[in-house]
Amino acid sequence: MAIISTGFQASASLPRWFTPAALVGSFSVALAVFTLARTPSEGGTSLVGVGFVGFALYLLTVAIVSRLVEGRRKAADRLITSLVTAAFALAVIPLVSLAWTVVTNGIARLDADFFSMSMRNVVGPGGGALHAIVGTLELTLIASLISVPVGIMTAIYLVEYGRGKLARAVTFFVDVMTGIPSIVAGLFAFTLFLVLLGPAAAINGFAGSIALSVLMIPVVVRATEEMLKIVPNELREASYALGVPKWLTIVKVVIPTALAGIATGVIIAIARVIGETAPLLLAAGFTTSMNYNPFSDKMMTLPVFVFTSFANQGIDTQSYLDRSWAGALTLMLIVMILNLFARLISKFLSPKGA
Amino acid sequence: MAKRIELKSIDVYYGKFKAVEDISMVIEPRAITAFIGPSGCGKSTLIRTLNRMHEVIPGAYVEGELLMDGENIYSDDVDPVKVRRQVGMVFQRPNPFPTMSIKDNVISGYKLNNNKMSKSDADDLVERALKGANLWNEVKDRLERPGSSLSGGQQQRLCIARAIAVEPDVILMDEPTSALDPISTAAIEDMAVELKEKFTVVIVTHNMQQASRISDMTAFFNIAGTGLPGKLIEYDKTEKIFSNPAQQQTEDYVSGRFG
Ligand SMILES: Nc1ncnc2c1ncn2[C@@H]1O[C@H](COP(=O)(O)OP(=O)(O)O)[C@@H](O)[C@H]1O
Numbered sequence: 098m099a100i101i102s103t104g105f106q107a108s109a110s111l112p113r114w115f116t117p118a119a120l121v122g123s124f125s126v127a128l129a130v131f132t133l134a135r136t137p138s139e140g141g142t143s144l145v146g147v148g149f150v151g152f153a154l155y156l157l158t159v160a161i162v163s164r165l166v167e168g169r170r171k172a173a174d175r176l177i178t179s180l181v182t183a184a185f186a187l188a189v190i191p192l193v194s195l196a197w198t199v200v201t202n203g204i205a206r207l208d209a210d211f212f213s214m215s216m217r218n219v220v221g222p223g224g225g226a227l228h229a230i231v232g233t234l235e236l237t238l239i240a241s242l243i244s245v246p247v248g249i250m251t252a253i254y255l256v257e258y259g260r261g262k263l264a265r266a267v268t269f270f271v272d273v274m275t276g277i278p279s280i281v282a283g284l285f286a287f288t289l290f291l292v293l294l295g296p297a298a299a300i301n302g303f304a305g306s307i308a309l310s311v312l313m314i315p316v317v318v319r320a321t322e323e324m325l326k327i328v329p330n331e332l333r334e335a336s337y338a339l340g341v342p343k344w345l346t347i348v349k350v351v352i353p354t355a356l357a358g359i360a361t362g363v364i365i366a367i368a369r370v371i372g373e374t375a376p377l378l379l380a381a382g383f384t385t386s387m388n389y390n391p392f393s394d395k396m397m398t399l400p401v402f403v404f405t406s407f408a409n410q411g412i413d414t415q416s417y418l419d420r421s422w423a424g425a426l427t428l429m430l431i432v433m434i435l436n437l438f439a440r441l442i443s444k445f446l447s448p449k450g451a
Numbered sequence: 452m453a454k455r456i457e458l459k460s461i462d463v464y465y466g467k468f469k470a471v472e473d474i475s476m477v478i479e480p481r482a483i484t485a486f487i488g489p490s491g492c493g494k495s496t497l498i499r500t501l502n503r504m505h506e507v508i509p510g511a512y513v514e515g516e517l518l519m520d521g522e523n524i525y526s527d528d529v530d531p532v533k534v535r536r537q538v539g540m541v542f543q544r545p546n547p548f549p550t551m552s553i554k555d556n557v558i559s560g561y562k563l564n565n566n567k568m569s570k571s572d573a574d575d576l577v578e579r580a581l582k583g584a585n586l587w588n589e590v591k592d593r594l595e596r597p598g599s600s601l602s603g604g605q606q607q608r609l610c611i612a613r614a615i616a617v618e619p620d621v622i623l624m625d626e627p628t629s630a631l632d633p634i635s636t637a638a639i640e641d642m643a644v645e646l647k648e649k650f651t652v653v654i655v656t657h658n659m660q661q662a663s664r665i666s667d668m669t670a671f672f673n674i675a676g677t678g679l680p681g682k683l684i685e686y687d688k689t690e691k692i693f694s695n696p697a698q699q700q701t702e703d704y705v706s707g708r709f710g
């Protein structure tokens with residue numbers, strides 16, 4: 098009895114300040130070692146080296162101290178927690194660094210002009226990306242108007258009706274489409290319109306939308322398929338048992354139940370294609386002027402704007418670079434807004450439970 | 452209301468596999484008929500043939516005749532959707548529609564079929580159906596809450612309310628209480644007894660006491676072995692089945708010697 102009760106008693110535990118103290122200590126030691134040991138020819142202290150050695154020191158300290166004070170189970174717990182946290186930090190570093198670079202470089206030109214002017218007749222500073230923003234929004238909207246119905250209906254066919262050869266063939270083609278490199282989608286749209294409209298009119302906004310649709314449809318199909326599959330079969334049967342025909346069951350039970358997931362999937366698909374550059378460069382071309390009409394003439398889009406500003410820096414190099422970064426930042430903001438939207442939608446549309 | 456069901460040499464298949472063989476029996480209106488038997492003997496399969504739900508499974512089909520008040524529901528010109536409007540069904544696991552409120556769940560048979568009704572008619576119907584399912588008092592103050600916010604037993608009664616709201620002739624229940632606690636089970640048993648005033652009630656149950664407590668007629672099914680079709684072994688008044696069955700197998704099963 099006595100033995101059992103001691104087994105449940107809390108063993109000694111390290112104070113709360115131990116972790117931060119160990120971290121600071123380990124990294125200071127690592128920094129000191131690297132600073133002292135470096136030869137003058139090497140220049141600055143290697144931060145990567147400090148990171149590695151500091152972290153190794155920290156793990157060692159934690160493992161030993163915790164093993165001595167707290168026992169094996171807690172030492173293992175601390176070790177794994179540290180490793181998992183480190184892995185997470187490692188994954189987040191590039192993300193934060195990327196966001197930081199885009200924001201610091203892009204903020205300079207994120208002004209009123211940027212959102213109200215095109216690049217027509219601009220060679221130096223000034224100008225804006227309104228033509229590209231309009232182009233991106235219009236093209237993505239058209240691509241969504243095409244891809245979302247086609248994608249959702251294909252998924253409904255596959256999940257609710259598809260049996261046998263045809264369904265297998267459709268699944269196969271969706272798989273193949275998922276793997277199409279985006280430049281090939283661009284080439285496809287470009288050649289299609291070349292054949293249809295001739296070389297003079299082949300490049301236009303709509304061709305760009307078609308290229309984006311080719312990339313977007315398989316993503317929408319896959320996302321919708323997954324969502325429809327997790328609608329419990331019991332709900333379909335409950336509906337049939339009430340004498341509701343199959344198509345009404347799909348429209349009024351299956352889709353509403355899966356709607357939040359489908360909407361999220363659609364928005365993620367949009368976010369996926371909105372940053373496509375290569376296919377748009379081919380199919381929608383690029384221009385410095387405003388063009389609100391997606392059905393005729395070349396149309397600028399944000400990714401292409403970023404690319405061309407960077408690739409063809411004029412005499413006033415800095416202005417072009419600034420505009421390029423501002424374009425990238427705008428694109429990032431649009432994607433962030435889309436993601437926010439996806440979250441709100443899934444929050445409001447999800448079936449409300451207990 | 453309350454139709455008499457006559458099965459004439461019914462065979463039920465899942466593709467090539469014959470799950471149930473040669474069932475002939477008469478299910479009386481305004482009575483509770485219980486299906487009992489060991490797992491896998493085809494009780495669920497058979498009860499699902501009574502509202503043509505069996506054939507929603509790919510490759511599944513039924514042979515034989517099934518007459519409801521003399522009309523064969525398996526004849527070629529019968530629309531299975533229409534049959535299901537006359538034969539309500541309650542499943543083993545409660546399955547209210549998660550996107551609908553309690554109230555909308557009750558009238559879902561109308562809403563899903565796009566049948567319009569006035570608000571007062573809808574309110575009356577909701578109250579009547581929920582009272583019929585012994586659920587009204589528990590939910591009358593929260594009809595707009597989601598159906599999935601109820602407890603398991605309440606959800607099952609909500610599903611029963613949903614089934615009786617469309618005013619079918621027959622109610623089928625496949626182990627409706629097997630996922631529920633004893634109190635919810637008692638509530639549903641009481642309700643089943645009330646339902647037989649108006650409907651033909653068929654209930655599948657694993658619970659001998661339940662069958663003997665509430666049913667008027669009992670059908671005992673069995674299989675000779677795995678992979679073989681289930682058969683109707685004995686069908687008689689419940690009292691007879693439980694006190695003095697004609698078949699040895701029935702005797703063994705109801706006395707708990709196997710199953
Ligand atoms: N969807 C299905 N596909 C193929 N076989 C099935 C299916 N459902 C049930 N079966 C088979 O049919 C037989 C009867 O099953 P079931 O009617 O569920 O029995 P019970 O309800 O009496 O336990 C079993 O052998 C079972 O494996």
Ligand SMILES: [Mg+2]
Binds near residue numbers: 495
């Ligand atoms: Mg069963």
